[in-house]
Amino acid sequence: MEPILVYPDPPPPELAQFLDLSGYPWKPVGTVDAALKTEPDDGWAGAIVVGAGDSDGAFALCRAVRKRDTPVFPLLLLIAGSQVTDLELRDELYDDFCLFPFHPRELDARLRHLLWKVGGGTRPHLVEYDVLVLNLETYQASVAGRPLDLTYMEYELLKFLAQHPGKVFTRETLLSRVWGYDYYGGARTVDVHIRRLRAKLGEEHAHLIQTVRSVGYRFGQSRWGT
Amino acid sequence: MERQQDYVLRSVEERGVRLIWLWFTDVLGNLKSFAITPAELENALEDGMTFDGSSIDGFSRVQESDVLAAPDPNSFELLPWGAPGHPSARMFCDIVNLDGSPFEGDPRQVLRRNLDRARERDFAFYVAPEMEFFYFADNDATRGPRPLDNGSYFDLTTADVAGNLRQRTIHTLEAMGIPVEYSFHEDSPSQHEIDLRHTDAMTMADSVMTFRLVVREVAASEGLYATFMPKPLEGVQGSGMHTHMSLFSGDANAFYDGEDPYHLSPVAKGFIAGLLRHAPEITAVTNQTVNSYKRLIPGFEAPVWMTWARNNRSALVRVPVPKAGNTSATRIEFRSPDPACNPYLAYSVMLAAGLKGIEEGYELPPEAAANVFGMTDDDRVAAGIAQLPQSLAEALDAMASSKLVFDALGEHIFEWFLRNKRREWAAYKSQVTPFELERYFRTL
Numbered sequence: 181m182e183p184i185l186v187y188p189d190p191p192p193p194e195l196a197q198f199l200d201l202s203g204y205p206w207k208p209v210g211t212v213d214a215a216l217k218t219e220p221d222d223g224w225a226g227a228i229v230v231g232a233g234d235s236d237g238a239f240a241l242c243r244a245v246r247k248r249d250t251p252v253f254p255l256l257l258l259i260a261g262s263q264v265t266d267l268e269l270r271d272e273l274y275d276d277f278c279l280f281p282f283h284p285r286e287l288d289a290r291l292r293h294l295l296w297k298v299g300g301g302t303r304p305h306l307v308e309y310d311v312l313v314l315n316l317e318t319y320q321a322s323v324a325g326r327p328l329d330l331t332y333m334e335y336e337l338l339k340f341l342a343q344h345p346g347k348v349f350t351r352e353t354l355l356s357r358v359w360g361y362d363y364y365g366g367a368r369t370v371d372v373h374i375r376r377l378r379a380k381l382g383e384e385h386a387h388l389i390q391t392v393r394s395v396g397y398r399f400g401q402s403r404w405g406t
Numbered sequence: 407m408e409r410q411q412d413y414v415l416r417s418v419e420e421r422g423v424r425l426i427w428l429w430f431t432d433v434l435g436n437l438k439s440f441a442i443t444p445a446e447l448e449n450a451l452e453d454g455m456t457f458d459g460s461s462i463d464g465f466s467r468v469q470e471s472d473v474l475a476a477p478d479p480n481s482f483e484l485l486p487w488g489a490p491g492h493p494s495a496r497m498f499c500d501i502v503n504l505d506g507s508p509f510e511g512d513p514r515q516v517l518r519r520n521l522d523r524a525r526e527r528d529f530a531f532y533v534a535p536e537m538e539f540f541y542f543a544d545n546d547a548t549r550g551p552r553p554l555d556n557g558s559y560f561d562l563t564t565a566d567v568a569g570n571l572r573q574r575t576i577h578t579l580e581a582m583g584i585p586v587e588y589s590f591h592e593d594s595p596s597q598h599e600i601d602l603r604h605t606d607a608m609t610m611a612d613s614v615m616t617f618r619l620v621v622r623e624v625a626a627s628e629g630l631y632a633t634f635m636p637k638p639l640e641g642v643q644g645s646g647m648h649t650h651m652s653l654f655s656g657d658a659n660a661f662y663d664g665e666d667p668y669h670l671s672p673v674a675k676g677f678i679a680g681l682l683r684h685a686p687e688i689t690a691v692t693n694q695t696v697n698s699y700k701r702l703i704p705g706f707e708a709p710v711w712m713t714w715a716r717n718n719r720s721a722l723v724r725v726p727v728p729k730a731g732n733t734s735a736t737r738i739e740f741r742s743p744d745p746a747c748n749p750y751l752a753y754s755v756m757l758a759a760g761l762k763g764i765e766e767g768y769e770l771p772p773e774a775a776a777n778v779f780g781m782t783d784d785d786r787v788a789a790g791i792a793q794l795p796q797s798l799a800e801a802l803d804a805m806a807s808s809k810l811v812f813d814a815l816g817e818h819i820f821e822w823f824l825r826n827k828r829r830e831w832a833a834y835k836s837q838v839t840p841f842e843l844e845r846y847f848r849t850l
Binding site for chain 1: 412414417421480482483486532580582585605654
């Protein structure tokens with residue numbers, strides 16, 4: 181599945197966390213230019229535009245990605261309750277909307293339905309890297325065919341890392357993307373969970389999660405093969 | 407929360423889990439559990455499971471006895487033993503009253519309350535215990551304990567049954583998400599030590615409960631017996647649970663100060679001073695059996711005097727020197743607790759004593775220079791070095807007048823614990839021991 185365009189950059193943390201937890205690939209863009217420049221070859225899988233806050237910028241982006249030869253479709257708007265009247269005469273700019281702050285179950289249902297309508301990618305079911313397989317439907321993980329018994333947070337952490345192989349994450353990023361901003365406990369929490377994940381992966385596969393000294397952690401090989 | 411519940415429900419279905427054990431801890435630190443079937447799981451996660459608390463040590467109350475076990479879905483783990491193909495799983499529970507308020511007799515809720523107090527001051531409490539225990543051939547108390555070997559500290563013996571046991575134990579622990587830092591044969595025959603890697607105190611208290619069960623289960627699977635009794639053998643080292651502690655403010659180790667000659671911050675010094683000053687009051691909780699005080703005697707590595715030092719293992723509080731540059735490893739080691747304690751309550755009172763020292767700005771006494779064991783009684787008095795309680799009775803007396811322990815444990819557990827332990831002491835005192843017969847029978 182191609183990534184979903186998400187505006188603005190960075191998006192509200194609860195939206196970023198929702199998308200990660202749901203397993204959708206996504207990419208934040210902050211400007212119309214960025215939306216066009218970073219567009220994947222096969223086009224965006226869809227767009228989620230947050231209009232709560234800077235609605236002018238949001239509608240400008242909607243207009244830019246919709247009024248062109250290959251409009252981005254579907255487009256879901258997130259707006260504050262007070263902005264509902266702004267939707268008048270803008271029907272062509274979006275396919276559905278959701279009130280912000282959103283309820284994760286509602287957003288999930290609307291997004292799934294929109295993506296189903298375009299017949300395009302539902303979210304991927306499997307995340308695979310080397311001998312590691314995560315099934316996002318059943319929440320099960322296995323390494324070299326052996327099932328891993330993970331707690332919920334260990335599973336979410338491993339899923340996040342495995343979805344971004346080769347990328348280095350700081351502890352702070354992992355904390356905010358996997359645990360959410362309101363989590364108390366600090367970056368030590370990340371170290372503790374990484375150590376537990378390695379213990380469960382077993383000696384042979386513990387190296388799948390690499391410590392990048394004084395930066396954070398990386399799953400799998402670096403993009404530069406080091 | 408919803409996703410965590412989904413995760414648990416789905417995992418039970420996918421893995422064919424037949425039984426889910428709900429775990430909780432009584433006031434004395436015994437693991438208690440009951441099992442539910444997958445059919446009841448969703449209901450248990452939503453509303454908790456009602457049970458009669460009156461038969462659990464320390465849970466009994468005058469009015470009504472029903473309480474709820476509310477499983478913590480993030481503690482869901484498959485148990486690595488049991489019939490292959492039909493796994494069972496466990497979750498730790500908080501015990502709550504029927505109206506949803508925390509149950510005052512639940513040690514896990516006590517620790518949570520104390521951690522919340524630390525959190526109000528922006529502190530997260532991290533601990534790492536060194537778990538010591540003995541393997542014995544059986545658990546027949548009438549014959550006296552029979553060690554498996556005569557190995558000693560760091561011994562690597564061939565055909566070491568206990569060494570294999572330890573390896574299997576570590577494997578099982580790691581598979582259950584309890585990382586091990588070190589393990590080795592301890593000083594005494596058949597005595598072993600497994601050091602757990604630091605985590606937040608709540609996770610660690612849960613891990614200690616799991617640890618004690620895993621060690622016993624693995625031993626039992628070989629027809630052997632493991633014990634956390636503090637002093638099972640006379641004349642050799644007993645089993646302690648030296649506990650390394652640190653406070654973090656955000657990502658910074660609040661114990662570290664690069665400017666200080668000891669690299670200890672005012673927070674660390676206050677914490678140590680609090681532990682030293684309140685040590686007599688909290689000892690009944692960290693060392694809760696009659697037998698605990700057979701370990702806390704001179705001549706072994708267990709602490710007896712309330713001192714602190716960097717490289718002196720006779721001190722009550724040791725400040726290990728971290729590897730250069732590793733500021734986050736700054737920590738202190740509290741050496742009196744033993745592995746028969748209730749970890750939730752022990753961590754609660756240790757934290758409370760430390761926080762009190764920080765809040766009140768207690769001054770840290772000077773480091774104990776020499777080996778305190780080598781000093782004469784007069785020298786120690788002159789240096790103002792006091793002793794830890796020498797018996798359970800002394801420790802209970804010190805606890806009974808402690809507002810600090812009362813506040814940390816809450817009235818329900820405080821009162822129940824004192825009552826229960828005074829009964830234990832009375833039962834012990836009523837014994838006429840072999841020591842007395844041997845010493846007095848013929849001569850008096």
